[in-house]
Amino acid sequence: MTKNKIRVLVGKPGLDGHDHGAKVVVRALMDAGFEVIYTGLRKTPRQIAEAAANENVDVIGLSSMAGSHIPFCEKLKPLLKEYGLEDKLWIIGGNVPVKDHDVLQKIGIDAIFPTGSHFEDIIDYIKNRYRQLA
Amino acid sequence: MTQDKIINESGIEVKALYTQEDVDASGGIEMVGLPGEYPFTRGIHKEMYRKRPWTMRQYTGFANAKDTNERFHYLIENGQTGLNVAFDLPTQTGLDTDDPMAEGEVGRVGMAVDTLRDFEIAFDGIDLEKITVSLTINGSAAILIAMYLAMAEKRGYDVAKLRGTAQNDILKEFIGRGTWIFPVEPSIKLVGDTIEYCAKNAPKYSPVSVCGYHIRESGATPEQEMAYAFCIAKAYADDMLKRGLHIDEFAGRLSYNFNIFGNIFEQVAKFRAGRGLWAKIIKEDYGAKDPKSMWLRMIAAGGGGGLTIEQPENNIVRGAYYALISALSGAQTMALCCFDEAYTIPSEYAQRISLRTMQLLIEEMGLCETVDPLAGSYYVETMTNEMRKKMEETMAEVEAEGGIVKMVSEGTIQSKVSAQAFEMQKNLQSGAFPKVGVNCYKIDQEENEVEFHPYDTKDADQQIENLNAVKAERSQTEVDRTLAMVKAAAEADDNVMPAIVEAVKAYATVGEITKKLVEVYGYYQEPIRF
Secondary structure, X not given: OOOOOOEEEEEOEOOOOOOHHHHHHHHHHHHOOOEEEEOOOOEOHHHHHHHXXXXXXXXXXXXXXXXXXXXXXXXXXXXXXXXXXXXXXXXXXXXXXXXXXXXHHHHOOOEEEEOOOOHHHHHHHHHHHHHHHO | OOOOOEEOOOOOEEOOOOOHHHHHHOOOOOOOOOOOOOOOOOOOOOOHHXXXXXXXXXXXXXXXXXXXXXXXXXXXXXXXOEEEEOEOHHHHOOOOOOOHHHOOOOOOOOEOOOOHHHHHHHOXXXXXXXXXXXXXXXXXXXXXHHHHHHHHHHXXXXXXXXXXXXXXXXXXXXXXXXXXXXXXXXXXXXXXXXXXXXXXXXXXXXXXXXXXXXXXXXXXXHHHHHHHHHHHHXXXXXXXXXXXXXXXXXXXXXXXXXXXXXXHHHHHHHHHHHHHHHHHHHXXXXXXXXXXXXXXXXXXXXXXXXXXXXXXXHHHHHHHHHHHHHHHOOOOEEOXXXXXXXXXXXXXXXXXXXXXXXXXXXXXXXXXXXXXXXXXXXXXXXXXXXXXXXXXXXXHHHHHOOOHXXXXXXXXXXXXXXXXXXXXXXXXXXXXXXXXXXXXXXXXXXXOOOOOOOOOHHHHHHHHHHHHHHHHHOOHHHHHHHHHHHHHHHHOOOOOHHHHHHHHHOOOOHHHHHHXXXXXXXXXXXXXXX
């Protein structure tokens, strides 16, 4: 049992307006006892990195439904370094096809939760990894 | 399997058997009437599909105007009777292809449009009198409508006779879909400008298609989907009345876009109930005299929320049932989400299957032979009455909470539907809400045969080159002059459409015009509420 709540940023990268999934995951993470910061739509890589740094989060989660996850993550990666967030857990969910998983993992994404993932898989993953990192 | 109590998604109990007593107890057949007659529960036309089947309008658009034009021709050659244009996200959010925020998004989920030149290419060789075009555009709709009218005029069509539709329903973008640009109030004002402009200059054009569709996708129940859409349509209508227009000057050109996934009978009842309720609202609350003003004209389509990423071929079967729902419901226009759409931009093959699904209903299944074939069913008539009551209650709740504009501005409606979406997701994960291939009848090893639509960054580079070529050719003086007109009209709170039409004719870009409007209106700030 950790004394502080795990802090998770849920971000909506780029111009994608599909926020059904992101908002549902935010609620599931809140229910699981995490402190969740939701960025709202249409965030640039810098806005996501800045929000993660300002909010001092443990986990950076992205929700992508419209296909631009790879170019976005490529741009976010150097910013995570710039903001000293390289040690944070970095996860992505949404419409992320299997064919892109290798590329994303090479960029540095820790875990991918495609459409159809269960809440408990995301929650358990974060709890376990957080325990390992703590 | 017997269950003690079955409650449908709209919260109405479904009985094991319905008789005349249920119809009488739910309000009788007072609201049923005849097709083509008030209250239009049975359909807005007397003969419906007997005279003309629904328009088939698959949602299409990708990369650039040239590739999209080729797909349009493919679909028309295969018997499609209308077009439904998908735009990329930069276009939808008012950004040019060369905007830094557009990087990685150009041409990805639809066609990239920067200037009038893109429309000239996209609709090349398409007979705009025979094929009606629907533009799925919202935040930047005023600009794209202006472009469409300008393109048609350039090709020699009489704009006063031009038919077509724009989605242009910004209020639902704040609830779901998310391609807003300006704050809520000026956004509604812009929708009003397009309705007013079209009423005066392009009276056959439908400038708004009010969407319950995306609100349903965001977590609303079927009855809420329709009730919220009516609240939104009323907000636009009220704005028109404030401008001094009479309801009959514009209501006939308002149309709707609704979703078709879910329980067959609940959906059919939803559409029948909605048709009667909308006619009643327009007649009794707004004093319309023209029956056409009372018509609930709709595209009943899509069904994306019902499709699954698991076992994608099941979506072909789902699509067939959704099309059946739409046909049984008296929709004017139909489009189906394709079986591969949970993964990618649909292939030609997937598009053809969707098109054939609708053609099968027309040619082989007898769906066009008789009007409103489910009328008189004890179950459907009872459910129609009960759905209408539910919608009226939901609309009254919205009023009691200060109206739809206030709820959207404060984010309360967004919070409500997303809370419902969360409950539904929990039920899907637990299996309490059965979904084939997802929580029952699963297969261990998913064999994914879906072919992905390629995304080529060269297309974006090409689009930037095209944009630069147009910029080099156009008269900058004319661009500056017309953009100044746009800003001046916005500042004076005049209708901005005449100035936007001038600007697009001068080949001003979507981004340039949007920036002028932002200078006056500012950007929307999303309320975050959970």
